[in-house]
Amino acid sequence: MELSPGLHRIGNDIVAAHLIVTDEGITLVDAALPGHYGDLQRELTALGRPLSDVKGIVLTHGDSDHIGFAERLRTELGIPVFVGSGDAARAQGEKPPSTPRDPRRLGPAIRFFAYAIRKGGLRMRPVQEVVPVNDGDVLPLPGAPVIVGMPGHSPGSVAIHAPAVKALFVGDELTTRNVLTGVTGVQPAPFTDDQAGSSASLERIAGLDVDWIIPGHGPVWTQGAPALIGAYRAAEAARVR
Template sequence: MTAQLLRIGDDIIAIHAIVTDDGVTLIDAGLSGDLGILTAALAGVGRSLDDIRGVVLTHGDTDHIGIAEALRSQHGVPVHILQADAELATGAVPARGVKADAWKVGPLLGFIWTGLRRGAMRTRRPSIVVPMADGDVLDLPGAPEVIAIPGHTKGSAAIRVSAVDALFLGDAITTRHVLTGVEGARLAPFSDDPAQTRRSLERLRALRETRIFPGHGPEFTGRQSTCSMPSTHAAEG
């Protein structure tokens, strides 16, 4: 099986597509205005929205679920998420009210502008999701493996796709803090339980993948001290 990884969007908010001979798997779903950039990116490799076989969400926050419902309702694409975050994604429970750990005016305004420009105020939550569990290997292109890493949210997941040597961490870490602009691997802001996130990340250190993709910030490439990922004593923010 040949597999290709597409990074769609930007370092503020990205969608990732695993493109194989059997179709396409999306890792996270960006913002609700992102169908256009996704369509263009897939067309560039000879694919379309109809080739998408599934969306796999790293967690249920609004900046990760944006086009999931449009793909589900208009193209029949199933939306997968860990059971612990299913109600957050669908809106059955209120959105989290976690406060920012720190911010600077420029990066904060850039994050807000990106959200407004790409439809964050028009989010349609997926009305139906497919629960997944820790250790599942999904029957989707690229055979994504699910690893529960609670902390940022109760149902946060790392998605391992060995076919493209990649590990997708959602908001467990960031490599460019969206509210301060500070670069480098660190815990992401708006976390329910930073101490739990650190413990969860320890599960990933023995994995062999060398391409690490956070939900916000550029790719980290390197052997998995998992990504010089924040150690259990590293500072937040």
């Protein structure tokens, strides 16, 4: 699905990955679930681009619903997989720590887990080789994505700033649709290692000039970073009342 020229989404508001499309090639942000590989192929066919045009995969973090088909592309086509250095082990199969039980509603939670299973979530392949990245790195990939360190959801969570398409990919540092409750709107994300750290990390994006702020789960945000942070703070305050 085209969001704007040069910016495409595969998947949906439950789980998604994104493509930065340039004449020089394509950068994939996150790799969703293994079954989204077919969605990627269909999107590339619609664009008239071969799989070999994908020059790199940049992960916002190492959780299983973001590494998806990354190992398949790495082994079959030699496409490098970049991930925040603090999440390298997680992307390679290390089990994340237990987090406090998040609020959930039966219907949305069942839909999330059922969708994950349908899309191959039980046959996840860890990424055997990754390229660690850190805050401030500008990657040698189409669109020249810039890494913004945002520890909190996980130790190595990063946002990916793509000035070429005026987009910022924030992974699970926040969500605009909670997969466990179905509640929409900007809010803290479930399954977060360090919620206080995640909240603090949001201030790192306040000054970025972007038209698109894109979470891994939920609709995209198009009202700019300051408004997004304000909406997040309001949701955060409502949680503690």
